[in-house]
Amino acid sequence: MTKISCRQICFIMLIYTAVSKFIIYPTYLSYYTGRDLLFSALINFAVQGVIVWSVSYLCSRTDKTFFGLLKDTFGNIFARIIFGLFALFFLLATINPLFEQKLYVHDIFYDTVPSLMIFLPVFFFLVYASAKPFLNIGRCADICLPLFLLSMLLILVMSLHEVKFDNFLPVFTQPKKIFSSSLASVFRFIEPAYLLMFMGRFRYKKGDAAKITISYIGGAVFVLVVLAAFYGIYGDVAPTRHFAISKISLFFPAIDLVGRIDLLALYVLEITMLFALVLNIQLAIECIAQCTGYENRAVLSVAVNAVFFLILIFCDNKYNAISTLFSKWMWIVFLIFANLIPLASWFLRKKNEED
Amino acid sequence: MVTLDKNIKGVKSVLTSEDIIVFEFASLSGKKFASIYADGVADKQLLGELVAKPLKDVKEDDTLEEIKKRLASPEVKDGDKIADAIKEISDGNAVLFVDGEKDFFIIGLKKPPGRTVAEPPTQVAVKGPREGFTEDIKTNLGLVRKRLKSDKLQIKTLRAGKQSDTAVALIFIDGICPDGLAERVQKEIEQKSVDIVPDSSYISQFISKKPKSLFRHNGSCEKPDIFCAKISEGRVGILVDGSPIALTVPYMLIEDFQAVEDYYQVSYRSTILRILRLVSLMVGIFLPAFYVSAQLFKIQLIPYRLLLKISSSVSGLALSPSVEMFLTLFLLEVLIEASIRMPKYVGLAMSVVGALVLGDTAVQAGIISTPAIIIIAFSAISLFTTPDLVETSTTLRWLFLIIGGSLGTFGIVMFTAFLICYLVSEQSYGVPLLAPFAPIIKGDLYDSIVKSNMYALNKRPEAFKAKNKVRIKER
Numbered sequence: 001m002t003k004i005s006c007r008q009i010c011f012i013m014l015i016y017t018a019v020s021k022f023i024i025y026p027t028y029l030s031y032y033t034g035r036d037l038l039f040s041a042l043i044n045f046a047v048q049g050v051i052v053w054s055v056s057y058l059c060s061r062t063d064k065t066f067f068g069l070l071k072d073t074f075g076n077i078f079a080r081i082i083f084g085l086f087a088l089f090f091l092l093a094t095i096n097p098l099f100e101q102k103l104y105v106h107d108i109f110y111d112t113v114p115s116l117m118i119f120l121p122v123f124f125f126l127v128y129a130s131a132k133p134f135l136n137i138g139r140c141a142d143i144c145l146p147l148f149l150l151s152m153l154l155i156l157v158m159s160l161h162e163v164k165f166d167n168f169l170p171v172f173t174q175p176k177k178i179f180s181s182s183l184a185s186v187f188r189f190i191e192p193a194y195l196l197m198f199m200g201r202f203r204y205k206k207g208d209a210a211k212i213t214i215s216y217i218g219g220a221v222f223v224l225v226v227l228a229a230f231y232g233i234y235g236d237v238a239p240t241r242h243f244a245i246s247k248i249s250l251f252f253p254a255i256d257l258v259g260r261i262d263l264l265a266l267y268v269l270e271i272t273m274l275f276a277l278v279l280n281i282q283l284a285i286e287c288i289a290q291c292t293g294y295e296n297r298a299v300l301s302v303a304v305n306a307v308f309f310l311i312l313i314f315c316d317n318k319y320n321a322i323s324t325l326f327s328k329w330m331w332i333v334f335l336i337f338a339n340l341i342p343l344a345s346w347f348l349r350k351k352n353e354e355d
Numbered sequence: 356m357v358t359l360d361k362n363i364k365g366v367k368s369v370l371t372s373e374d375i376i377v378f379e380f381a382s383l384s385g386k387k388f389a390s391i392y393a394d395g396v397a398d399k400q401l402l403g404e405l406v407a408k409p410l411k412d413v414k415e416d417d418t419l420e421e422i423k424k425r426l427a428s429p430e431v432k433d434g435d436k437i438a439d440a441i442k443e444i445s446d447g448n449a450v451l452f453v454d455g456e457k458d459f460f461i462i463g464l465k466k467p468p469g470r471t472v473a474e475p476p477t478q479v480a481v482k483g484p485r486e487g488f489t490e491d492i493k494t495n496l497g498l499v500r501k502r503l504k505s506d507k508l509q510i511k512t513l514r515a516g517k518q519s520d521t522a523v524a525l526i527f528i529d530g531i532c533p534d535g536l537a538e539r540v541q542k543e544i545e546q547k548s549v550d551i552v553p554d555s556s557y558i559s560q561f562i563s564k565k566p567k568s569l570f571r572h573n574g575s576c577e578k579p580d581i582f583c584a585k586i587s588e589g590r591v592g593i594l595v596d597g598s599p600i601a602l603t604v605p606y607m608l609i610e611d612f613q614a615v616e617d618y619y620q621v622s623y624r625s626t627i628l629r630i631l632r633l634v635s636l637m638v639g640i641f642l643p644a645f646y647v648s649a650q651l652f653k654i655q656l657i658p659y660r661l662l663l664k665i666s667s668s669v670s671g672l673a674l675s676p677s678v679e680m681f682l683t684l685f686l687l688e689v690l691i692e693a694s695i696r697m698p699k700y701v702g703l704a705m706s707v708v709g710a711l712v713l714g715d716t717a718v719q720a721g722i723i724s725t726p727a728i729i730i731i732a733f734s735a736i737s738l739f740t741t742p743d744l745v746e747t748s749t750t751l752r753w754l755f756l757i758i759g760g761s762l763g764t765f766g767i768v769m770f771t772a773f774l775i776c777y778l779v780s781e782q783s784y785g786v787p788l789l790a791p792f793a794p795i796i797k798g799d800l801y802d803s804i805v806k807s808n809m810y811a812l813n814k815r816p817e818a819f820k821a822k823n824k825v826r827i828k829e830r
Contacts (some may be wrong), residue, residue, distance in 0.1 A: 007795065109765040110652050118762060125769050129776045139779035139793040146792075259658035267768050274772045 006208045008138030009198050010215035013052070015141060015148045016276040017191055017219030018226075019269065023100045024323070025188055025223075026230045026244035032181040034236070035168045037227055043182040044189050045220040047339070051192040052216045055342045056209040058199070065200030067290050069348040080291045082341075086193070087287035089337040091304065093190050094280040096326050098308055099319045101277060108246045108266050116316050123305050125274065130281040131301035134201070137282055144272045151265035151272075152222060156229065158249035158262050163232030184327040187334040190280075191216060192342035197283050199345075245269070281305065359389050359454040365437040366391050370444060378402065382413040387454035390462075391440070396447035398466035401428070406451060406462055419456055426451075430463025445520065467491060472498065475577035475599065477742055483619040484580045492522050492596035498579040499526060499594075503586065511537065513544055515558065515595075519551035522596040523558060528586055533820050536784060537591050540604060555598040562593070562604060565781070569747055572783040574603040574610050581615050589821030605786035605819060608778070609803050611743040612636075617806050625806035632740045633804060639737035640751050643680050644759030644767050646730050650676040652763030668724040677760030679723050683731045684756065686713065688749075691735075790818040 029037035062069065070079035102119045110118070129136070172178075195212070202208075230244040233251065241247045249262035285300045294300065315322060363377055374394040381387045388410060390402060405428040413422055423431060434440055435458045440450040447465035472494065474480075475487030488495045496510065509532075511525040523544060527537050540562055547561040555575070563572040574590075576582050577599055585603045586592045593602040612632050617625035649656035650665075657665065672679060690709040697705055717723045738748045751774075758766040781788040791799030799816045801807035813827040 005794065105765050109763055109768075111654055114652075114763075118765065121762060121766065122769060125773050125776075128773060132776060132780055136776065136780050139787070139789070140776060142793040142795050143775050143779060143789070256659055259661070260655045263653070263656055263764075267764060270765075270768045271772045271775065274769065275776075278776075 004135065004138035004198065004202055006202050006205065006211060008141050009195070009202060010211050011141040011145045012137070012194065012279065013191060013212055013215040014219045014222075015144050015272055016194075016279055017216055018152075018222040019148070019273045019276050020097055021188055021223045022226055022245035022269075022273075023104045023243055025185065026227050027239060027242050028185070028323075028327070029181060029227065030231050030234075031239035032184070033174065033177050035231060036171060036174065036178050037181075037231055038168070038224060039172070040178045040181045040185070041220075041224060041227055043178065044185055045217075045223070048189045048191055049213060049216055049220065051339055051342050052195060053209060053213040055192050055195040055199070055345065056212040058346055059195075059202075059204045060206075060209060063200055063204065066196045066345065068200060069345060073349040083287045084291040086197075086337065087284050087291055089190075089193065089333065090280050090284035090287060091307070092330070092333065093187070093193075094277065094284065094308065095311060096187065096322060097277055097280070098312065099315075099322055101273060102312065103319060104243050104246070104273075105270070107243050108263065108270075116312070120309070120312075122274070123309050126278060126281060126308070127301050127305045129275070129278040130285055130305065131298040132282075133297070134282065134286065137279055140275045140278070144275055147268050148272050151268040154265040155245065155249050155262055155269075156225060158252040159229045159233065162248075162251045163229050164235065165232060167232050167235040168228075183331055186331040186338070187326045190334065190338040193338045194279070194283065196342050196345060197286060281308075359387050359452055362437070362452040362457075362459065363389055363391065366440055366444065366450070369437075369441050375444065378407075380407050380410075382411050384414045386410075386413045386415050386417070389452045389454075390449050391444055391452070392449035392464065393444055393447060396467050397449050397464040401464050401466070402449055402462075405464075406449070419453065419458060422453060423460060426460065426462070428462045428464070432461040432463075434459050434461050442520070446522075465493070469494070478577050478581070478615060480578075480615050480619075482616050484578065486579055487577045488579060488582075488594075488599040488601055490597050490599055492524060492594055495579070495594045495599075495601070496524060496526075499583060499586075499592075502579055502583040503528070507531070509537070511541060513541060515544055515547070515549070515561075516552040517548060517550055519553070519597075521552040523552070524594040526586055526592040526594065527590070531587065531589050531815070531821050531823050532591060533589060533822060536604075539784065540591050540593070552595060553597060555593065555595040555600045555602050558593060558595050559602055562602070564783075568781070569750060570608070570778065570781065570788065571747070572604075572606055572781070572788070574606040575600050575743065576603070577601070578615060584618070588815050588826075589819035605784040606788070607783070607786060607790050607818060608788050609791070611741050612804065613802070613806075622806045622808045626804070629804050629806060635737040635740040636744065636748060639734045639740075640748055640755055641767065642730055642734050642737075643684060643752060644755035645764065646726070647676045647680045647756065648759040648763040648767060651760065656764070665724075665726050668726050671721055672724055673721055674723070677756070679727050680731070680756060680760070683723050683727045684753070686717075687731050687735055785820075786818045791816075 025041075026037070029040055033040045064072065067079050067083060070082050101122075102116070105119055105122075106113055129140075226245060226248065229248045230241075231238050233248055234241050238244075246262075246266050249265075252262065255261075281301070281304055284304055285297055288300055288304070289295055289297065359379070367375065367377070370391075376392055376394050378390045378392070379387065380390075388407075390406060392399075392402065406426060409425045409427045410422065413425060423433075434443070434450070440459060440461070443461045444450055447467055449462045449464045451460040451462055453459070469489055469491045472486050472489055474485040478487070486498060488498065500508070505528060507529040509525075509527050509529050513523045513525065515521050515523050525537050525540055543562045544558060549557065549561075552558060559571065559573055559575070560566040565572060574585065576585070579601075582592055582601045582603065590603045590605060593604070595602075612629050614628070614632075617628065645656065650669075654662065669676070669679075674682065686709075690705075693705060693709075694702055714728055718725055718728065734752065738745055738752070741748070755767055755770060758770050762769070778789050779787070779793045787794060790796055791803050796817050798814055799818055801811045802816070810827065814824050815821040815826050817824070
């Protein structure tokens with residue numbers, strides 16, 4: 001795995017944190033928590049932010065990779081097993097975003113609902129991009145940052161004027177639901193797991209932990225603003241509106257004159273979303289490679305994407321079931337891999353005997 | 356003792372062509388000489404002035420050293436092998452044999468026919484120098500020397516092409532160019548064996564790690580001022596005899612958005628023009644594909660009033676939007692190709708036939724619509740704002756049109772992501788093709804899409820890892 005820079009990790013934390021939560025997450029939160037959706041999201045972001053800081057601070061204490069830490073503490077076999085489990089985790093973490101992507105693409109790119117076939121060519125891209133060396137992740141993030149910022153700027157400018165802040169009052173009407181929905185949304189928050197994989201892959205300099213955490217907070221702010229815009233515009237009917245990011249700019253007065261220019265911004269944002277999907281698959285491939293010792297990324301990429309291809313074919317219309325499965329049952333898996341293990345990594349042996 | 360006849364026969368047995376001229380003359384004392392040269396390539400007048408005339412006073416017993424001293428030519432080399440003599444004659448120089456001597460002199464009289472220094476057609480500048488490279492490598496080297504008088508300027512001459520034996524010059528500045536870069540380029544050129552090298556584009560493929568790539572991996576220019584500026588940033592320049600196009604490596608994609616005038620005018624204006632070029636390129640590549648996919652898959656992309664106009668234009672059209680756009684683009688490509696190949700005096704007639712007869716009647720006949728023609732024309736004009744990228748961008752326009760017509764805008768977005776993924780991993784001699792954007796190189800961003808003023812560019816581009824990084828400093 002080639003080294004990436006701290007700046008690129010910051011970009012990943014900023015962009016991919018945000019774009020992975022723009023599609024169904026706002027609808028889901030507004031359905032379960034109504035006007036308190038911001039608090040629910042805030043809880044998730046606060047918890048994750050602390051873990052992100054914890055893992056990035058751990059990077060200042062060791063220059064080993066996560067695999068190296070596991071190997072030095074528990075031995076090679078155990079490290080391989082854990083990485084095998086992480087590979088499964090990243091594969092699992094890709095399923096929901098992949099289905100969300102399919103639905104989102106069908107909604108914003110086509111006037112009529114097209115067949116699944118029109119989405120399947122995405123696998124050509126995924127196979128190609130996932131097979132690329134790790135260095136690509138960071139460089140793609142470099143390119144994605146201006147695209148993300150420009151498109152978000154346009155979308156937010158087109159949407160914020162329609163926000164009615166009285167939609168958020170009164171607050172804390174169902175405090176229990178805030179926490180339960182936070183727990184059910186845990187499967188959307190896997191950034192600390194990304195950081196575990198980046199450990200030892202970048203040269204840590206003083207202050208990098210703060211930079212990474214601030215970038216994560218930046219991503220969180222974008223999500224919170226979109227959530228606020230979404231609920232502020234739609235209010236009580238928000239749960240019936242899917243694909244929030246594409247719905248918030250619909251009421252821009254000049255659309256009649258200039259057309260749906262927000263769609264152009266959404267298309268640019270889609271590039272970033274595709275790369276966010278690639279990141280999960282690339283990390284899964286990386287974990288498989290570490291676990292099995294098999295280094296041919298092209299073969300691994302074909303194999304992993306073939307699995308997703310089959311899942312997509314056979315579960316085409318089962319998004320609701322998949323979403324329910326993840327929010328009701330899978331949260332425990334995500335809690336372990338994206339929260340507990342990153343925190344527990346502090347207890348691994350950080351220095352060699354001779355150090 | 357080697358007679359003059361033996362030497363002449365030795366050369367003529369290999370160079371049997373009739374344009375190889377043997378000029379035999381003698382001094383007043385009777386010492387015989389023979390000069391052999393290729394007619395039309397060597398300068399006969401200089402041969403008389405600098406060689407024959409000074410040798411008239413040579414005495415019968417003068418040694419080779421004494422004869423050499425009498426020669427007025429500034430470029431005289433010694434030779435002793437007939438093979439060398441043959442090579443030099445083929446190259447345009449003259450060889451002087453002395454009766455009774457095995458050794459000979461090689462006299463630099465090369466003066467191949469060629470055009471004079473003129474403004475290059477592809478890099479026209481309103482402000483700034485107007486000189487352009489010619490097909491003669493010596494003239495081109497002179498143009499470079501004229502601008503780079505540094506004692507650190509290095510020129511390495513290589514030979515490429517088994518039959519053409521073309522001279523290739525590697526030019527770099529010692530102390531700025533990174534160690535080993537020139538050697539790497541030299542190795543790449545020397546490793547390839549080809550019959551002839553008629554143009555630098557052959558060398559361009561030799562030095563590229565991925566010659567089949569849609570994107571080139573080396574820069575090119577026709578102007579010595581640009582060439583020298585690039586060399587002084589740490590690149591290696593390549594001049595090929597017979598080609599007015601000079602090459603430079605390493606290369607970054609952003610170079611094609613930087614026009615020569617950007618450096619001779621106010622930086623704000625340059626920045627605006629660079630943004631304009633980038634936007635034009637995007638429009639040129641994406642517009643036809645977006646237009647087709649909007650019509651076929653996402654009509655909301657088109658503003659309502661414009662949609663009404665378009666619908667009135669396309670109603671009753673016999674062809675589908677993608678076939679219509681395909682046909683129009685094909686027509687444009689045919690027109691461009693024909694206008695380049697046809698003699699100039701037919702050009703006007705062809706413009707009338709192409710633009711008026713074909714275009715107008717096709718619209719009236721309901722085969723293609725007016726918006727399609729406007730879009731293709733606008734796309735074509737837009738692409739020519741970055742002339743160095745035209746080959747790539749026109750191919751991409753076709754690809755995007757095919758994808759947009761079959762998969763819609765999602766196909767366009769996906770293919771764009773694919774291109775980004777491809778480009779971020781590409782390198783030219785260790786320099787990322789998308790630098791300074793991926794990876795971001797902060798210092799180099801000042802001369803990317805944004806063009807800062809000269810004082811902000813006080814460092815050489817970091818991407819090239821130049822040995823001497825400082826470009827401007829206070830004295």
